[in-house]
């Protein structure tokens with residue numbers, strides 16, 4: 001008989017009451033802790049002062065064009081999936097003043113906007129969201145022009161990630177290879193377990209800072225059974241994805257079908273409202289606006305989120321390149337699933353499902369990709 005290995009010191013276990021200790025320890029280290037909280041009938045990301053602010057005992061139900069919150073009886077802290085907000089609202093805010101100019105003695109002076117990057121701790125980041133942050137890193141940090149504000153916030157931030165304990169009706173991270181299990185890019189990883197009348201959190205540090213923080217709260221070395229229970233939570237989530245996306249040959253499929261009649265079908269439903277781009281954690285397009293005050297003494301240059309669904313977005317001298325809904329939707333979906341791979345060597349979609357849930361008419365990127373694949377196979381079989 002072989003002796004049983006001692007419990008792994010890599011994993012700790014702690015009581016739900018210590019979630020508050022974690023938030024307070026982060027605040028004590030000078031972090032602005034932001035994470036999930038209930039507001040306006042949804043789970044949004046905002047400032048957290050204590051565990052009281054978390055959506056404890058709430059879950060969400062999601063389908064195409066539908067979202068609602070529901071009570072759950074078990075008091076889970078992380079018993080929901082993802083809401084309309086993404087972490088990009090902190091790293092790449094929807095509106096940001098780049099500089100201001102003031103009239104002075106018949107001329108004008110320019111003042112760069114003072115940038116005091118907040119030291120954020122993101123609390124409750126899901127696997128697909130971590131992958132989305134890494135996708136945005138490619139845009140804002142790599143290449144010849146790094147975004148200085150993004151860079152300074154990104155370097156300072158602390159990430160508390162959470163393994164998903166339930167999949168939403170519009171989630172498809174498993175088929176995109178981006179979840180539900182968190183693999184890299186975190187300081188601390190939590191798995192919440194509610195099983196056999198027990199409620200506990202299994203934690204693993206992913207950095208020295210994470211290990212130091214974990215050492216500050218009352219926690220024990222996790223037992224084999226507790227680690228196995230945490231692993232089974234993620235396995236169970238995998239089995240309940242609401243959607244799936246067949247990714248093999250997807251880029252080539254879309255390039256081959258740039259004139260598919262399916263683009264006309266989806267264009268008849270699409271309102272060109274841009275919701276899908278605003279809720280998407282990887283979308284990064286912005287525009288620059290110059291505004292003046294009413295007296296004409298001061299002007300500002302502001303960077304704001306933009307979307308490939310607005311007509312002005314593709315405006316060049318003489319008109320917009322993409323003036324029809326068909327061309328706008330095609331640009332968005334092909335960028336996500338095809339051009340992005342050529343541009344950034346990664347998919348622009350992490351399978352979070354937000355664009356499906358928050359589309360007012362329930363247009364579903366997985367359904368559109370499948371319809372194109374089905375029509376492509378039908379054509380190939382005729383040939």
Ligand code: SF4
Nearest residue numbers: 280349350352353355
């Ligand atoms: S395209 Fe849709 S499912 Fe994919 S990352 Fe963006 S919002 Fe999520």
Ligand code: SF4
Nearest residue numbers: 270271273274276359
């Ligand atoms: S696909 Fe849906 S969310 Fe996106 S622009 Fe069209 S109607 Fe709006």
